[in-house]
Amino acid sequence: MKYVSAFCISALLLLVSCTGRDASGGGVSIAVFVPGNISGSPVYEMLVSGAETAVAEFNAAHQDDQPDGIPVKIDIIEAGTNQSEWGGRLTALTAEGKYDLIFSSNPSIPEIIAPLTSQFPEQRYIVLDALLAGNSSIATFRYNQREEAYLAGYMAALVTGSSMEYANPQKKIGFIAAQEYPVMNGILLPSFIEGAQAADPETEVDFRIVGNWYDASKAAELARAMYNAGADVILPISGGANQGVISAARELGFYISWFDDNGFSKAPGYVVSSSVIRQDKLAERVITDFLEDTIRFGTAETFGMAEGYVDFITDDPLYTATVPEDIREKMAAAAADIRLGKTLLPSPAL
Numbered sequence: 001m002k003y004v005s006a007f008c009i010s011a012l013l014l015l016v017s018c019t020g021r022d023a024s025g026g027g028v029s030i031a032v033f034v035p036g037n038i039s040g041s042p043v044y045e046m047l048v049s050g051a052e053t054a055v056a057e058f059n060a061a062h063q064d065d066q067p068d069g070i071p072v073k074i075d076i077i078e079a080g081t082n083q084s085e086w087g088g089r090l091t092a093l094t095a096e097g098k099y100d101l102i103f104s105s106n107p108s109i110p111e112i113i114a115p116l117t118s119q120f121p122e123q124r125y126i127v128l129d130a131l132l133a134g135n136s137s138i139a140t141f142r143y144n145q146r147e148e149a150y151l152a153g154y155m156a157a158l159v160t161g162s163s164m165e166y167a168n169p170q171k172k173i174g175f176i177a178a179q180e181y182p183v184m185n186g187i188l189l190p191s192f193i194e195g196a197q198a199a200d201p202e203t204e205v206d207f208r209i210v211g212n213w214y215d216a217s218k219a220a221e222l223a224r225a226m227y228n229a230g231a232d233v234i235l236p237i238s239g240g241a242n243q244g245v246i247s248a249a250r251e252l253g254f255y256i257s258w259f260d261d262n263g264f265s266k267a268p269g270y271v272v273s274s275s276v277i278r279q280d281k282l283a284e285r286v287i288t289d290f291l292e293d294t295i296r297f298g299t300a301e302t303f304g305m306a307e308g309y310v311d312f313i314t315d316d317p318l319y320t321a322t323v324p325e326d327i328r329e330k331m332a333a334a335a336a337d338i339r340l341g342k343t344l345l346p347s348p349a350l
Contacts, residue, residue: 028072028291030055031093033104035079035086036213040240042261043279047105047128048076050283058291072291075099081213081239087112094120101290105129105279107183110140124297126286128279131349133300141286144304145183146191146347147338148275151312152257153195154334155273156233157203158327159255166253166270167232173257174206174231176222176245178213178238182350191345192235199330206231213239220244227252233272235259246270264318272323273331274313282309302347305339 032051038044055074062071079089086109093102094116102113102125110132113125117137130140156173175192177184189207196203206229208222219241223234227248235257236245249256249270256267258274282303289295303309312335313319314328323331337343 029099030074030101031099032076035106046279050280051287054284054287131300136298139297140300143277144347146345147304149188149191150195151275153192154199156257157196157199159233170230172204172230174226174234176236178210186350210238210241216241216244220248223248264316278309
């Protein structure tokens with residue numbers, strides 16, 4: 001890859017920066033590597049949308065600087081849900097030498113790309129929803145998912161044992177995960193329990209594993225077993241398998257706490273909360289920073305509610321229609337305390 005000097009940057013009005021190609025090489029080229037499928041995955045839909053918005057806005061502002069072509073080109077690459085194939089696809093993508101930046105999102109991606117950086121030292125990577133510091137070829141940005149899972153657990157504990165239609169007095173809630181992995185075991189599950197017990201120390205959490213990210217039948221089976229054991233609110237973090245939990249909730253009558261995006265419309269009357277990440281907003285920011293040459297490679301940053309990249313949905317009409325006012329008021333207070341720094345929930349480094 002050919003990089004331009006500080007003199008060239010000045011001459012090109014900062015068009016491509018020292019992390020991009022010069023004008024004679026056709027501008028800057030970015031690959032968005034999606035470790036999964038875009039359709040039906042709001043997190044990856046946000047990833048792509050944010051990156052495309054940043055590139056479109058940059059190109060609109062700089063199109064006159066490069067008359068022979070657009071300043072920045074972007075390709076979207078779907079890798080599918082088979083995680084065993086991601087390493088080979090990332091290696092091949094890097095070996096092409098075609099892209100100035102490979103952009104992705106997933107906690108497992110830094111571990112896959114770290115060995116590639118010694119073989120391809122000029123390649124740059126940015127990964128969201130991940131944590132790795134100290135590699136000068138990689139910049140990572142993660143969400144404070146302790147805050148996110150804490151709020152999901154807090155809400156679930158307020159609903160169980162309440163007077164709501166599908167609640168029961170047992171004070172038992174559930175968590176269905178696709179797989180066990182460091183972020184799940186070290187942040188998501190402990191924080192869900194932490195939030196639940198902050199709302200009501202008597203709350204019990206039932207945790208079960210699907211084994212993959214797509215088996216909706218298995219997730220439905222687990223949800224039914226949880227319901228039969230007394231759980232009346234279940235948080236699913238299992239990708240496409242979440243649909244099985246939705247089906248079971250409609251069949252049996254229990255509540256769902258949703259994660260990472262606004263899930264109220266997925267099962268109206270059954271979804272009682274949505275703790276979300278603003279991945280589109282962060283993707284747009286970091287791609288813009290890359291194009292403006294302000295990304296600090298080798299660093300790892302964490303963003304949460306205070307920065308506006310983690311949130312709890314309170315303005316959806318389905319939330320208002322489903323959840324009683326007294327519970328909504330308690331949730332608003334809990335979220336405000338985190339946002340304002342009254343409740344401190346730093347995310348651990350795993």
